[in-house]
Amino acid sequence: MKHKLKIVVLGLLLGIQSFAQEKLSLTLKDAQNYALEHNRTLKNASLSIREAEAARWQSLSAMLPQVDAGADYSNNLGHKLDLSGNKIAMPPSGTFSVTASIGASVSQIIGIKLNDISVKMADISRKQTEQQTVDQVKTLYYSILVMHESVGLLEKNLENLHQLFKHTEQSVEVGVAEQIAADQISVQIVTMETNIRSSKRSLEMLYNSLRLQMGVDVFTEISLSQNLPGLMDTDNALSLLNLDFILDKNYDYQLMQQNVEQLKTQVNMKKWAYAPSLSAYYRYTKIDYFSDESTFNMTPPNSIGATLSIPIFSSGNRSAALKETKLKYEAQLNTLADTEESLNIQHRQLCYNLSSAYDSFEAQKKNVEVSQRVFDNITRKYEHGMASSMDVTDASTNVVTAQNSYVQSLLEVVSAQIDLEQLLNVEK
Incomplete structure (x- = not known):
């Protein structure tokens, strides 16, 4: 232990000497x-x-185009939608979407x-x-x-x-x-x-x-x-x-x-x-169902939109x-x-x-x-x-x-x- 301590002290002294030189x-x-x-x-x-x-x-x-992608998974645990006495399955599904937007x-x-x-x-x-x-x-x-x-x-x-x-x-x-x-x-x-x-x-x-x-x-x-x-x-x-x-x-x-x-x-x-300010977007959406049960999909694969914001009273x-x-x-x-x-x-x-x-x-x-x-x-x-x-x-x-x-x-x-x-x- 003493030998190691001497080596450390010697190293420090040599380092200080190198600085001084x-x-x-x-x-x-x-x-x-x-x-x-x-x-x-x-x-x-x-x-x-x-x-x-x-x-x-x-x-x-x-101000340049912004692109976002997203994915999610949903599971309704076997729940079925009752539509006028008709049971519609709501199987597990995965959704993938890409949204491109621009505003200026x-x-x-x-x-x-x-x-x-x-x-x-x-x-x-x-x-x-x-x-x-x-x-x-x-x-x-x-x-x-x-x-x-x-x-x-x-x-x-x-x-x-x-x-x-x-x-x-x-x-x-x-x-x-x-x-x-x-x-x-x-x-x-x-x-x-x-x-x-x-x-x-x-x-x-x-x-x-x-x-x-x-x-x-x-x-x-x-x-x-x-x-x-x-x-x-x-x-x-x-x-x-x-x-x-x-x-x-x-x-x-x-x-x-x-x-x-x-x-x-x-x-x-x-x-x-x-x-006024103007913004617009385009969205692509794809849904995959993880079941063979029949169901319906009301989500459109493609959609576009625009927003015009006009300040009126503040x-x-x-x-x-x-x-x-x-x-x-x-x-x-x-x-x-x-x-x-x-x-x-x-x-x-x-x-x-x-x-x-x-x-x-x-x-x-x-x-x-x-x-x-x-x-x-x-x-x-x-x-x-x-x-x-x-x-x-x-x-x-x-x-x-x-x-x-x-x-x-x-x-x-x-x-x-x-x-x-x-x-x-x-x-x-």
């Missing part, structure tokens, strides 16, 4: 293509299209058009989900690269602080500096180490979010094969500002248009509720239903107009956001360079006794603040670019 090295385009193939939300969006198509066929098939109404035809609209809406939603998935992967890819750069900058600052701390301790030993100066730098070191650990935890969370978007398990190791300088294309981002906003290309607007078309079609369906039900749908249609037209206006305003706002984010990015990039030069200058002065430890601490804090602002401004450019690309629905 799986590794993906991806460019941004690779990650996006992988997500398009494996993202589960996107798969569900594709299934929604198939569901809508199945519902459409269900409505269409209801204008409301059914309009219902098929409603199903067509549902298929279109499902397809638009799938395309929108695809766009959102690609953009989410892009955001996470950039965020991971930015976080890596942030950790690298923090580790470089930590290295500088360690060197300063070592220099300060030596100065304390020879009596040219006070212990409080070394203590202040040690506090800076502890704070920096805490920030680095926090950033690394945030980095792992970003990787997990990317794994979720790509549809891979948690054991899959992901490495990004591109870097920020190779991906950052500010000229391409700023070129979006010169593109015209075409409403009909926007997925939100397309869905709203389909909602309006859907309600318009429902209004027509309610109007045709006053129209106590105002159909009229109220039509009025309700018309009111919904009018409200949806107002919503469409509001959507059109809000999307145009949103376009202007997103263009402004992108321009502002780019200006902030350029300013923060220069701020990092200046802050680093100031820190290096203060450090040299401190080493020669021309600056205090407080000056070094302030300069170090300013560098970290500038670096954080730079990283944030970079992400804001990427985020503003993606938002505008989504609105414009540009080819990526």
